[in-house]
Amino acid sequence: MCLGIPGKVIELYESSGMKMAKVDFGGVVKEACMEYLPEIKLGDYTIIHVGFGISILNESEAAETMEMLKQIDALGEETPGV
Amino acid sequence: MKYLDEYRDADLTRKLLADLRKTITHSSKTPDRGWTLMEVCGGQTHSIMKSGLDQMLPPEINLVHGPGCPVCVTPLELVDKAIALASRPDVIFTSYGDMLRVPGSDRDLFAVKAAGGDVRIIYSPLDALKIAQENPGKTVIFFGIGFETTAPANAMAVVQAKAQGIRNFAMLVSHVTVPAAIRALMESPDVKVDGFLAAGHVCTVMGYWEYEPLAEKYRVPIVVTGFEPVDILHGILDCVRLLESGRPEVWNAYARSVTREGNKPAQAIIQRVFETCDRPWRGIGVIPQSGYRLRPEFAFYDAELRFPEIQAIDTKESSLCISGLVLQGIKKPHECPAFGKECTPQTPLGATMVSSEGACAAYYRYGRISHR
Numbered sequence: 001m002c003l004g005i006p007g008k009v010i011e012l013y014e015s016s017g018m019k020m021a022k023v024d025f026g027g028v029v030k031e032a033c034m035e036y037l038p039e040i041k042l043g044d045y046t047i048i049h050v051g052f053g054i055s056i057l058n059e060s061e062a063a064e065t066m067e068m069l070k071q072i073d074a075l076g077e078e079t080p081g082v
Numbered sequence: 083m084k085y086l087d088e089y090r091d092a093d094l095t096r097k098l099l100a101d102l103r104k105t106i107t108h109s110s111k112t113p114d115r116g117w118t119l120m121e122v123c124g125g126q127t128h129s130i131m132k133s134g135l136d137q138m139l140p141p142e143i144n145l146v147h148g149p150g151c152p153v154c155v156t157p158l159e160l161v162d163k164a165i166a167l168a169s170r171p172d173v174i175f176t177s178y179g180d181m182l183r184v185p186g187s188d189r190d191l192f193a194v195k196a197a198g199g200d201v202r203i204i205y206s207p208l209d210a211l212k213i214a215q216e217n218p219g220k221t222v223i224f225f226g227i228g229f230e231t232t233a234p235a236n237a238m239a240v241v242q243a244k245a246q247g248i249r250n251f252a253m254l255v256s257h258v259t260v261p262a263a264i265r266a267l268m269e270s271p272d273v274k275v276d277g278f279l280a281a282g283h284v285c286t287v288m289g290y291w292e293y294e295p296l297a298e299k300y301r302v303p304i305v306v307t308g309f310e311p312v313d314i315l316h317g318i319l320d321c322v323r324l325l326e327s328g329r330p331e332v333w334n335a336y337a338r339s340v341t342r343e344g345n346k347p348a349q350a351i352i353q354r355v356f357e358t359c360d361r362p363w364r365g366i367g368v369i370p371q372s373g374y375r376l377r378p379e380f381a382f383y384d385a386e387l388r389f390p391e392i393q394a395i396d397t398k399e400s401s402l403c404i405s406g407l408v409l410q411g412i413k414k415p416h417e418c419p420a421f422g423k424e425c426t427p428q429t430p431l432g433a434t435m436v437s438s439e440g441a442c443a444a445y446y447r448y449g450r451i452s453h454r
Contacts, residue, residue, distance in 0.1 A: 002125050002150070002231040002283040002439075004309075004339075006085035016246065018238075026083035033208065036234055036348040045085055047286060047339055050178070050228075051206025052235040054348060055286045055339045057085055062338035069094065069316060 004047040006057060007032075009040055023048055085338070089310030090133075098315040099138055105322050106142045116142030117325050118274055119318060120267070120411050122260060123281035124151035124439025125309055131448040133311040143318065146411030147444075149263050150281050152228045153180045153437035154409060155363040156256045158397045161186045161433075164254055166392045167223050167385060168194045168201050174217055176210040177225040179203040183427075183436040187398040207239035214243070214251040223385045226253040231283040233257055233374060234348035237355035240376065240383045252385040255375055258361055260284050261292045262372030268300040272412050277321040279307040279314070282336040287352075289344025293332045301330040308336040355380055364433060365399075365406025405432035408441050415445040422451060 011022035012034065019034040023046065030048070034040050037053045045057040088094075106116070121127055127147045130136050136145055149155055165186045168175035175191070182191040182203065195201040200220070204210055207224055214222035226236040236253065243251040260281060267273045280293060285306045293304045303324035307317025316335040324331055334340055352374070361373025376384045386393070402420040407413040415421050415434070425431040427446060434440035445451070 002123055002152075002229055002281060004231070004283045004286070006083070008084070016242065018242070026086075033206075033235075033238065035238065036345055036351075038347060047283065049231055049283060050235045051208060052238070054231065054234070054283065054345055057338050059338075062085070065316070065335075065337055066088065069098065069312065 002049065004049040004054060006045050007048055009034075009042055009044050009046060012040070012042060021053065023053075086310065089308070089312040091312060095133075095311050095315060098312065098319060102143070102315065102319050102322060103140050105319060105326060106140055107326055116144055117276045117322060118144045118146055119277045119279060119321055120146045120148045120275045121279040121307070121314070122148040122150040122264070123284070123309075124148075124154065124437065124441065126150075126279060126281070126307065126314060127441050128439060128444045129309050129311065130314060131444040131450060135311055135314060136450070139318070143322070146275065146414070147408065147441040148267075148278075148411055149363065149366065149409040150229065150260065150284075151409070151434065151437050151439035151441075152232070152256070152258060153184055154405065154433040154440050155258060155366065156181070156184070156227050156433070157362040157364050158187060158399055159362070159395060160254065160256050162395045162397055163386070163392050164225050165189060165191060165194055166395065167254065167389060168199045169197075172220060174200045174202060174213055174220045174222045175225070176202050176204045176213060176222060178227070180437050180439070181225055181227065183430065184433040185400070185430055185436075187396070207236050208242065211239055211242055211246070211248055211251060214248050218250060221250050221252060221388070224251070224253045225256070227256045229257075229281070229284050230259055230288045230352070231281075231286070233352045233356065234287060234345075237351045240355050240380050241351065243383055244380070249382075252383050252388045253376070254385040256361070257356065257374035258363065259358075259372055259374070261296060262369050263363070264293070264296055264304075266366070266369045266372070267410060268296070268302065270410065273410055275302065275411060277303045277305070277325055279317045279321060280304050282306060282308040282313070282340060285336070285340045285344065287345050287348045289342050290332055290334060290340065291342050297330045297332050303330050304332045306332070306334045306336050306340050308339070363409070365403075365409055400431040403432035405434040405442065408434055415442040416451055418442070422446060
């Protein structure tokens with residue numbers, strides 16, 4: 001139920017007084033409500049849950065985390081046995 | 083797909099598993115069982131089973147599955163009310179798809195649909211408003227279930243109904259909240275959890291500041307965790323690090339989506355539309371201050387008040403089903419005598435066997451019949 005899928009905002013507009021967007025999920029485009037993301041702009045990646053954007057994915061946080069996770073391994077000695 | 087593929091990377095997964103093995107020092111205060119971690123969210127449970135992470139983890143890590151499946155914890159009484167409402171000829175009943183196969187006392191919403199009831203699966207609560215506008219002669223009821231992740235979306239449907247003057251719309255509300263559930267689990271003498279993986283999308287909306295007093299009070303680390311295999315391993319690794327160093331803190335392993343403060347506009351609409359209340363959780367019982375109900379100014383949209391004749395319903399729960407114990411991490415699905423026998427996705431005795439977030443459904447689907 002709390003499933004959230006990342007997608008890219010490709011169009012922003014207003015409908016019934018609400019901020020709406022077209023969001024591209026790797027080729028599948030769906031409409032979503034952006035009322036909870038007042039700062040969203042074209043090209044941002046957002047997590048969509050039941051038709052609503054709930055976060056703007058933070059690219060620098062993502063890069064930092066990925067770098068950190070990869071470094072953990074660089075410090076390791078064992079060869080993974082899986 | 084960006085933000086998905088890199089978090090499903092097999093090489094990185096292997097690297098993180100190797101690091102996890104090195105992090106465990108066997109200095110656990112309960113060496114006989116290692117560290118028991120609970121992933122709160124059923125979406126994480128399914129991701130763990132689908133990717134096979136549970137079978138790759140070091141034996142010192144015992145994952146138990148939490149109550150984060152809103153379909154599973156929606157009380158039977160409300161499922162029966164939904165079935166009674168959906169059976170009315172003057173009602174179009176709308177719901178997220180997962181809810182339709184959840185067993186009520188004597189049938190499910192699919193059976194109502196098969197018998198001619200107008201039951202419709204929707205993707206977003208705003209779809210229910212469109213259906214209401216297109217069908218002015220009917221009352222459109224939306225089954226508003228969910229955790230904090232879903233609450234802003236469901237709240238928006240009510241706000242929009244009021245703003246647009248859509249009066250033939252009502253919501254059957256069954257909202258629940260995670261911190262209250264963690265508190266209840268930690269207060270229970272039967273639950274043995276050393277650390278929690280908190281639900282990343284609940285925290286996307288609510289932030290994680292609410293968990294800091296819980297971690298401190300119950301001396302239990304809580305790590306905000308995402309949903310892909312790399313995210314889940316990151317959460318487990320951080321949680322084990324905190325356990326091994328004896329630090330009951332809250333860490334964020336899903337920083338690309340979650341901030342400590344969360345999504346303020348989303349929290350504001352929850353506050354505007356809902357108020358906190360005691361809620362019964364299916365199989366678990368009433369958890370104080372664990373749910374949301376509509377505030378009095380939105381009472382017009384409360385389906386239970388709109389149709390007061392459905393208030394008293396005698397519920398009948400399966401005597402075999404142990405889903406309440408599964409939802410608290412006390413039992414695993416395959417430890418239930420009915421698992422895979424009397425109870426299958428085709429003949430479910432409990433909601434955990436049919437929900438896409440239910441632990442029993444995950445074990446059945448991915449063949450964890452006798453695994454630890």
